[in-house]
Amino acid sequence: MNSAQARAVRFDQYGDRDVLHVTEVPMPSPAAGEVLVEVRAAGINPGEAAIRSGAMRERFPATFPSGQGSDLAGVVTALGDGVTDFGLGDEVLGFSWQRSSHATHVVVPVTQLIPKPAALSWEVAGSLYVVGCTAWAAVDAVAPKPGETVAVSAAAGGVGTVTVQLLAVHSAHVLGIASPANADWLTAHDATPVPYGDGLAEALTAAAPDGIDAFIDLFGPGYVQLAVDLGIPRDRIETIISFQKAQELGTRSAGSEGASTREVLTEMADHVASGRIEIPVAATYPLDRVRDAYAELEQRHTRGKIVLIP
CATH class of the missing domain: 3.90.180.10 (Medium-chain alcohol dehydrogenases, catalytic domain)
Structure with a gap:
């Protein structure tokens, strides 16, 4: 060259x-x-x-x-x-x-x-950009309050790991849906691991007997439908990937576009630099x-x- x-x-x-x-x-x-x-x-x-x-x-x-x-x-x-x-x-x-x-x-x-x-x-x-700004947008879309329970699908993926930690920064209780191999990582980051697969609805209900306040889908349309079936308010169900399903069911589908700002990127970089979030x-x-x-x-x-x- x-x-x-x-x-x-x-x-x-x-x-x-x-x-x-x-x-x-x-x-x-x-x-x-x-x-x-x-x-x-x-x-x-x-x-x-x-x-x-x-x-x-x-x-x-x-x-x-x-x-x-x-x-x-x-x-x-x-x-x-x-x-x-x-x-x-x-x-x-x-x-x-x-x-x-x-x-x-x-x-x-x-x-x-x-x-x-x-x-x-x-x-x-x-x-940092895609995972940081997408996680910020997803969390902002469901507006978690301290102490609320939020379920996250694909919780150990690129966006998922950041979303789980950002929810913890907001003092939410996180149900992290992932493979059993990721259970230790989720537990170490203040999330309750819930294995995906058969019986997921029952496992989520058992993990949150007082109910699930919000759901963030990072994987696919089946999880959006699951969140609706669990009775979670549709304005507190967010997906970053299943746009057609979100439109069909009237749920949210905020992406990184609206969060692609210097201010959001600086905030996320500060979380990572300070150790509040790891990537x-x-x-x-x-x-x-x-x-x-x-x-x-x-x-x-x-x-x-x-x-x-x-």
Whole structure:
């Protein structure tokens, strides 16, 4: 790679992981109000796999050739006109809305970046945006009061681990629906583990004999239906993934879009830097092994984040 080139993940058509490849691209140049970031870490997310496969083409269509990735953390290496928020060499974290962070370099508007707290590793900083802002939006949607009981599906996944901990910050009692292998982690983070599978409704009722006040679904439509069947008020049932089911049943479906602000990102970074919330990093992969990273992600049994290191 010469000085005028960067490297980036691309795909030229919808498909399985084998459509992903890494290629040389012209080095991006920041426009007014933007900076060029040399990426040190970029988390991957299930939504990106769904976009690549075409499963979300109605909601989030791709244009080809398409880049990939939202999460990022890195070092500012060039400034666009009028930029005063950051200087060369500043360490930052944030997000791209151009599906471009899975790359060695990315141009980002300064409004989508915050300073990286020194206490955050590159891997954690590069994983914060999607899980942090999505968890914030999901918790905000159900508005938990201290002492209330909130059930969370996929409680040990990337968004789930953050959601569980953020609910604890709000002094809620959390029922974490996950595999038995994650029970110890959930217990250690002040959640009551409830194994998914047959008998889940009965297990949830037994774990919360005084009732469940709210439900956050991070996995699929079956959990939205379950929450309704349990008698939870529909305005306190939130899903980040089952949009059609939410519309059908009149439940909530807040996503990270409304929470994609510097203020929310700064709040979540502060929670992590202070130790109130941890972001587990399950695995890291070099950029060239992006297919392997998604192979692990798509098993849907990973606790925490998988991160690309360009």
